Amino acid sequence: MPHLEREGEVFVVYLGNEGQTDSENRFHPNWIDEFHGLLDRVENSEGPAALVTTASGKFYSNGLDTDWLFGNLDKMHGYLDRVHSLYTRLLAFPMATVAAINGHAFGAGAMLATSHDFRVMRADRGFWCLPEVHLGMPFTVGMNALLTERLTNQVCVRAMTTGHRYPADEAIAAGIVDGKADAPSLLSAAIERAGALAGNRKPNLPAIKRALHANALAGLAVPTARENVAFTAG
Numbered sequence: 001m002p003h004l005e006r007e008g009e010v011f012v013v014y015l016g017n018e019g020q021t022d023s024e025n026r027f028h029p030n031w032i033d034e035f036h037g038l039l040d041r042v043e044n045s046e047g048p049a050a051l052v053t054t055a056s057g058k059f060y061s062n063g064l065d066t067d068w069l070f071g072n073l074d075k076m077h078g079y080l081d082r083v084h085s086l087y088t089r090l091l092a093f094p095m096a097t098v099a100a101i102n103g104h105a106f107g108a109g110a111m112l113a114t115s116h117d118f119r120v121m122r123a124d125r126g127f128w129c130l131p132e133v134h135l136g137m138p139f140t141v142g143m144n145a146l147l148t149e150r151l152t153n154q155v156c157v158r159a160m161t162t163g164h165r166y167p168a169d170e171a172i173a174a175g176i177v178d179g180k181a182d183a184p185s186l187l188s189a190a191i192e193r194a195g196a197l198a199g200n201r202k203p204n205l206p207a208i209k210r211a212l213h214a215n216a217l218a219g220l221a222v223p224t225a226r227e228n229v230a231f232t233a234g
Helices: 031-044 065-071 074-093 108-114 141-150 153-162 169-171 183-195 205-210 213-220
Strands: 004-005 010-014 050-054 059-061 096-101 104-106 120-124 177-181
Touching: 004 031, 010 031, 010 183, 031 108, 050 183, 059 108, 065 074, 065 141, 074 108, 074 213, 096 108, 096 183, 104 108, 108 141, 120 169, 120 183, 141 153, 141 213, 169 177, 177 183, 205 213
Parallel strands: 010 050, 050 096, 059 104, 096 120, 120 177
Antiparallel strands: 004 010
């Protein structure tokens, strides 16, 4: 489960349990509830603040909890709407947000990172990747809206139709992430970037973000029950 720490004016949400380096930090329904609860605590704070998300070990997040999903296909639409709520929450979050991508960010986990204002990626290990084309999984209207707004069209073509794995340097060149750092300095680099923006936590900031991301937010608001969403196991 995710947990919360604080470094000065920067709140740090760890996507997995402390010290659990083998966790893939997938979006189980209980994980989603806990993540929103931590964001509630951050929002309820006062004064200058910013948010960083990160994890430990090999994974930032592998996204959808496919074990749970394929065991509960009757709940698929509600589950995907809850996944969308993660992206919506971060896109319009009322303070600066930075993803410190410590390892693999795949599928819906890559989209979680993309929902932040800025991203810093580990330089020597890990990939940002959308493997859905290889897994027989569709992109929902909301996911497509998020990706096509945040990334250029040709980057979307490569990422979404080939499942290319982007290491840090390629991800920077493609505009997927904003910077890189070695593993020991990754979190401090993200905290430094976020802390420099903590003073921008003002009432107008979420309004600015909602206007910037209007198309993505509109797509994410479309209930997946209206879509012809179907998953296969490979």
